[in-house]
Amino acid sequence: MRSSNLAPHGTKNSDSLRIGEQYSPLFAVIRDKLRDRILQGEFRPGARLVESRLSDEMAVSRIPIREALRALAAEGLVSIEPRRGASVAVLSDEMAYNMVEVRAALEGLNARLAAQRREQSAIQELEDILKAGMKAVETEDMDTCRHLNRTFHETLATVTGNPVLMDIMNSLRDRTALVFAPSNIGRVRENWADHEQILRAVIAGNVELAGLLATQHVHNAARAYVKEKGGEPPKWDL
Numbered sequence: 001m002r003s004s005n006l007a008p009h010g011t012k013n014s015d016s017l018r019i020g021e022q023y024s025p026l027f028a029v030i031r032d033k034l035r036d037r038i039l040q041g042e043f044r045p046g047a048r049l050v051e052s053r054l055s056d057e058m059a060v061s062r063i064p065i066r067e068a069l070r071a072l073a074a075e076g077l078v079s080i081e082p083r084r085g086a087s088v089a090v091l092s093d094e095m096a097y098n099m100v101e102v103r104a105a106l107e108g109l110n111a112r113l114a115a116q117r118r119e120q121s122a123i124q125e126l127e128d129i130l131k132a133g134m135k136a137v138e139t140e141d142m143d144t145c146r147h148l149n150r151t152f153h154e155t156l157a158t159v160t161g162n163p164v165l166m167d168i169m170n171s172l173r174d175r176t177a178l179v180f181a182p183s184n185i186g187r188v189r190e191n192w193a194d195h196e197q198i199l200r201a202v203i204a205g206n207v208e209l210a211g212l213l214a215t216q217h218v219h220n221a222a223r224a225y226v227k228e229k230g231g232e233p234p235k236w237d238l
Helices: 014-022 026-039 051-058 062-075 093-117 120-138 142-160 163-175 185-204 207-228
Strands: 078-081 085-088
Touching: 026 051, 026 062, 051 062, 062 078, 093 142, 093 163, 093 185, 093 207, 120 142, 120 185, 142 163, 142 185, 185 207
Parallel strands: none
Antiparallel strands: 078 085
């Protein structure tokens, strides 16, 4: 009779189930790595993402590469076209402006609600994130700044206690990631200066100022993006 802690070949025991729960699917790991490389500027807008090349480079089959690219396409970071395959998405100026208008409005609403509700544990977490972000700026650690930037905005959204707003904003942040990924330390410093002002307004309970600063923060990032492309930044009415 088999021992109870052994499973026949081809079946799963409790240990294998627990191990499976601890690790992300392979395509998700690849998706996250590719997303980071896109946002860091290693793959520029319009650059082709060739499945066979990525498969060889990452020492995996094409299947998880294809799944990862489809997931990034759903986020708006990748474009997949018949016969051409996958490439880093290129946002038209018009699409970028449309997204910015919506995100600016939602970020402003989010900050206003945060200033009204001021959930203390989240406020303390934001203080810690701000401190870590400022430190990363001083050391010019772009990867850490990029990670903490997203964490700051996601944590600020938890202060509102509005799950509907959180879901919409998370989706929109993914779609606008290319616009708001700083490519130089100057932009990063400006971003974190904005974060500090927004957080101070939230802590003070200044609803209108928090909303205005959050809206301006989005517009500032968008203007910098357009300027880097050599275009003429639009003038948004605040």
